[in-house]
Amino acid sequence: MNESVIAHVHALSHEGRGIASVKGKTTFIEGALPGETVVFTYKKRRNRFDEGVAVEVVQASADRVTPRCIHFSECGGCALQHMDPMAQIHFKQSVVLENLLHFGGVTPTDILPPILGPVYGYRRKARLGVKYVLKKGKVLVGFKAKNPNYLADIQQCDILHPSVAIVLQKLQGQISTLKAYQSIIQVEIAVGEHSSALVFRNEAPVGQEDRQALKAFGVENQIAIYLQSDSTEPLVPLHSIEEDGMLKYRLSDANIAIQYQPTDFTQVNFDINQQMVSRVIELLALEPTDRVLDLFCGLGNFSLPIARFVAKVVGIEANAEIVKKAYQNALSNKLMNIEFYASNLQGSVLDAKWVKQSFNKVLLDPPRTGALEILPIIHKGGAYKIVYVSCNPATFARDIGELVKKYKFTLGSVGVLDMFPQTTHVESIAVLTR
Numbered sequence: 001m002n003e004s005v006i007a008h009v010h011a012l013s014h015e016g017r018g019i020a021s022v023k024g025k026t027t028f029i030e031g032a033l034p035g036e037t038v039v040f041t042y043k044k045r046r047n048r049f050d051e052g053v054a055v056e057v058v059q060a061s062a063d064r065v066t067p068r069c070i071h072f073s074e075c076g077g078c079a080l081q082h083m084d085p086m087a088q089i090h091f092k093q094s095v096v097l098e099n100l101l102h103f104g105g106v107t108p109t110d111i112l113p114p115i116l117g118p119v120y121g122y123r124r125k126a127r128l129g130v131k132y133v134l135k136k137g138k139v140l141v142g143f144k145a146k147n148p149n150y151l152a153d154i155q156q157c158d159i160l161h162p163s164v165a166i167v168l169q170k171l172q173g174q175i176s177t178l179k180a181y182q183s184i185i186q187v188e189i190a191v192g193e194h195s196s197a198l199v200f201r202n203e204a205p206v207g208q209e210d211r212q213a214l215k216a217f218g219v220e221n222q223i224a225i226y227l228q229s230d231s232t233e234p235l236v237p238l239h240s241i242e243e244d245g246m247l248k249y250r251l252s253d254a255n256i257a258i259q260y261q262p263t264d265f266t267q268v269n270f271d272i273n274q275q276m277v278s279r280v281i282e283l284l285a286l287e288p289t290d291r292v293l294d295l296f297c298g299l300g301n302f303s304l305p306i307a308r309f310v311a312k313v314v315g316i317e318a319n320a321e322i323v324k325k326a327y328q329n330a331l332s333n334k335l336m337n338i339e340f341y342a343s344n345l346q347g348s349v350l351d352a353k354w355v356k357q358s359f360n361k362v363l364l365d366p367p368r369t370g371a372l373e374i375l376p377i378i379h380k381g382g383a384y385k386i387v388y389v390s391c392n393p394a395t396f397a398r399d400i401g402e403l404v405k406k407y408k409f410t411l412g413s414v415g416v417l418d419m420f421p422q423t424t425h426v427e428s429i430a431v432l433t434r
Helices: 085-104 168-177 208-221 270-284 303-307 320-332 372-381 393-405
Strands: 004-012 018-022 025-030 037-045 049-059 125-133 138-142 184-191 196-202 224-228 236-239 247-251 256-260 291-295 312-317 338-342 361-364 385-390 410-417 427-433
Touching: 004 025, 004 049, 025 037, 085 393, 085 410, 138 168, 168 208, 208 224, 208 236, 247 270, 256 303, 256 320, 270 303, 270 361, 270 385, 270 410, 270 427, 291 303, 291 372, 303 312, 303 320, 303 338, 312 320, 320 338, 361 372, 372 393, 385 393, 393 410, 393 427
Parallel strands: 025 049, 196 224, 291 312, 291 361, 312 338, 361 385
Antiparallel strands: 004 018, 004 037, 018 025, 037 049, 125 138, 125 184, 184 196, 224 236, 247 256, 385 427, 410 427
16 A cells, blocks of 8 residues: 555546546546646555555646645645645636536536635634544644544644634643533634634533633633534623624625624635625626525625615525524615525425515525526526526536526526635636526
């Protein structure tokens, strides 16, 4: 298994591993880039393909750069720090186009300019694992390692927003001092425009002494602190920064402010999100008479700014609590031309009140599983334009293929957004018309 082998890498897999043919067998090589000659050792040998890791670069690609993070070789949070950021964009663009052709059987009319932003210090939402490792005699706090069975032992993180990255090492030390150090299994990070929060997930009750210690940690580092026994349970605040306990971000182009709790879904990259919302509004070509349906609307990230430009917006989200918060955000932004409904868009919605309304434009921003179940409703509603935002190229391609072939939409422009630099996660956007 430790045999060293030389190989020429001819492509990059969607997971960011170099692809080589070694003795006629496909081999995926971690840490290798297309065009490179590398020496690698095997990690696993399988019937159809092998897996390895590069131990020496004999001939480097012009796209190779030195990873900034000292933990890049062990941490599984990033996969592409050794690749030039613009090369990452071209790679992600190729992934989207390949998926559209392979899963959807379609090609776009043109490619949108990529939406770009900071490539480090951008991540405002993250979940860090916490584990006491007996062999190391200490608590680890970090992302999963490249071997997903382990937690990476990291002291810093260059992709996290600086307001929380700076306390990462302190956080490890703080948890180690708690009596409940083996009960904390996760720390969720959320960074708003003006304040940050840490949510400690605990498998067993956390005593008063530990609560006071966590509160003191929050006071010292100016970070809000919460406990949560399970991701479905209410938050227990130990220390707040904002008076109302809510985080906030602003969409300046539409003059919209959105409030949310640390555990609510928001985009991880505020800079890209700002540009993405503006791009969506541009592609929808909004008119004062438009009636827009926003499916999988969340807190109103798209619904609220769209409402500034049209006659009516209806936002649909599965989680009833999130729908309440979306309404609160609409009221705080003085938007009266917007409605929100709680509906499971991956189930039956035929009897829902909003289905009986008519819309001429639709925004789709589904989870990774896509929006296949709701496509017949969109077709029946008579909309002539759809803007589709996706975090999964495969389901994005599948759904667009369905819209084109079955429902006779025409695929126009497609583009990528650099929402997750240094990783293989791909965020994409497309516009369809009929």
